[in-house]
Amino acid sequence: MTTPPTARPATIAVRAGHAPDPVTGAIAEPITLSTTFLREPDGTFTSGYIYSREKAPNRTALEGALAALDGGEDAAAFSSGLAATSALLQALRPGDHVICPREVYYGVKKLLGQVFAPWGLEHSIVDTTDLDAVRAAVRPTTRLLWAESPSNPTVAVSDLSALAEIAHAAGALFAVDNTWGTPFGQRVLELGADVAMYSTTKYHGGHSDVLGGALVARTRGAWWERVRMLQATMGAVPSAFDAWLIHRGIASMECRVQRHSSNAESVARGLEGHPALEAVHYPGLERHPGHAIARRQMRMFGGMISIQVKGGAAEALAVTGRVRLFTRATSLGGVESLIEHRHSIEGPESPTPPNLLRLSIGLEDPQDLLDDLRMAVGRG
Ligand SMILES: Cc1ncc(COP(=O)(O)O)c(C=O)c1O
Numbered sequence: 001m002t003t004p005p006t007a008r009p010a011t012i013a014v015r016a017g018h019a020p021d022p023v024t025g026a027i028a029e030p031i032t033l034s035t036t037f038l039r040e041p042d043g044t045f046t047s048g049y050i051y052s053r054e055k056a057p058n059r060t061a062l063e064g065a066l067a068a069l070d071g072g073e074d075a076a077a078f079s080s081g082l083a084a085t086s087a088l089l090q091a092l093r094p095g096d097h098v099i100c101p102r103e104v105y106y107g108v109k110k111l112l113g114q115v116f117a118p119w120g121l122e123h124s125i126v127d128t129t130d131l132d133a134v135r136a137a138v139r140p141t142t143r144l145l146w147a148e149s150p151s152n153p154t155v156a157v158s159d160l161s162a163l164a165e166i167a168h169a170a171g172a173l174f175a176v177d178n179t180w181g182t183p184f185g186q187r188v189l190e191l192g193a194d195v196a197m198y199s200t201t202k203y204h205g206g207h208s209d210v211l212g213g214a215l216v217a218r219t220r221g222a223w224w225e226r227v228r229m230l231q232a233t234m235g236a237v238p239s240a241f242d243a244w245l246i247h248r249g250i251a252s253m254e255c256r257v258q259r260h261s262s263n264a265e266s267v268a269r270g271l272e273g274h275p276a277l278e279a280v281h282y283p284g285l286e287r288h289p290g291h292a293i294a295r296r297q298m299r300m301f302g303g304m305i306s307i308q309v310k311g312g313a314a315e316a317l318a319v320t321g322r323v324r325l326f327t328r329a330t331s332l333g334g335v336e337s338l339i340e341h342r343h344s345i346e347g348p349e350s351p352t353p354p355n356l357l358r359l360s361i362g363l364e365d366p367q368d369l370l371d372d373l374r375m376a377v378g379r380g
Contacts, residue, residue, distance in 0.1 A: 009069060009184055010254040016068040017061035017247060031244050032057040054232040058243035063214075065250050066204075069183045070196050072216040074224065076231045077243060081179065081199025082107050083236035084213030086115070088144070088175060088195065090234070091226040094120025096143040101128040101158065103151035105177065105199075106346045128158040129290065131166065138170045145170075147193075148177040149186075150294070153306050153342040153358040155281040157290025160297055164192025173223060179203070179333075184257045185300035189218045200246045202333025203303075206256050210245040212238050256335070259363050260303030266366035267359070267373065268305050276377045278308040278355065304332060305359045306342075309377065313354035317341055320357065322376035325368055332360035337369055 003015045021030055035056075037049040049055055059077050066075035078084040085108060092098070100112055100123050112123045124137045128147050145167035149158040160176060167174035175195045176188040182203050188196045198204060200212035217224045231237060238246065268282035283294035284301030294301060309316040319339075320328050326339040338360040342352045361369065 017065035058240040062243045062247040070216040075216040078213040081213035097141040098123040098144045103156035105152040160191040206249040208334035261300035263366040264361040270370040281306045303361045325372040337362035
């Protein structure tokens with residue numbers, strides 16, 4: 001009943017961390033709500049559990065599945081993607097330098113600028129699709145190169161193997177936010193990343209009903225021990241139920257990601273060249289500037305598309321008002337398709353084009369999704 005060592009990701013997703021309960025025989029994993037665990041008269045803890053901020057059964061099962069899924073030595077689960085990102089940044093020291101992509105989830109820039117800069121962590125914002133620019137940004141104090149590919153929300157593609165080489169030549173860690181790629185679409189640890197970061201709120205959970213984050217380490221090092229210490233000491237950990245929901249989501253994740261991806265490809269191809277659109281951004285399209293790299297480093301192109309509408313922000317917002325099937329909401333990776341005007345959610349400093357709409361393609365019939373968007377975009 002254990003996962004064979006040669007198991008492939010789809011098998012790992014269904015099996016890892018799941019075993020019949022030794023007491024009741026329950027096939028579905030029980031949810032352990034207890035925050036505290038029995039101590040023996042000699043002072044030891046035979047179960048290995050002491051107090052749930054430090055370690056808890058549903059989190060242990062989830063972390064085992066997360067590590068196995070990416071082929072990492074260990075994984076740490078957090079209460080959100082940004083909590084996971086914060087733990088990695090906190091594992092660095094004041095005076096260290098981080099290279100952060102220009103095309104990145106805006107919350108990461110906010111963390112670096114508003115939380116970690118006052119703490120003494122230095123950073124440069126660089127276009128990570130331009131390898132020379134990344135090389136030029138390296139300093140003797142650079143300790144972390146962060147990448148996000150495909151990026152949120154412009155779907156930019158960076159060359160992950162090349163970035164890994166630059167980071168390692170500089171003696172820095174290379175971390176990849178693989179939330180959009182997913183462990184099925186993009187094997188970032190195999191491409192040279194030292195750590196994969198996920199907002200497990202998205203495709204792992206998969207149903208828009210749980211918040212979570214994860215770090216998966218290729219190998220354990222001193223930095224990883226510090227991440228583990230921060231997880232237990234700062235306590236930004238998922239509840240038992242949240243860990244359980246994300247672990248359950250992982251079981252169906254491979255099938256969902258396949259469908260998200262094939263739906264997105266159909267929708268992107270169906271919208272490409274539409275007269276009301278200035279651009280359709282999807283790494284699976286031959287015209288995408290990162291397509292050749294995406295073909296090399298991705299097994300699936302993912303479920304995220306962004307489109308730029310002719311007529312500016314006003315027309316983009318009007319499109320979101322005309323859709324009938326897509327839901328106007330933030331976030332991504334759930335079963336239902338979502339549409340969002342990113343510029344207005346990211347605030348006035350946002351570098352996102354004002355006419356850009358981000359589409360999280362769900363599991364509906366792709367033709368229905370395309371019909372809805374064509375109707376909403378209008379004009380021909
Ligand atoms: C690519 C990416 N990374 C990180 C995050 C942050 O994750 P969370 O909202 O779980 O903190 C998001 C959220 O939208 C995201 O899209």
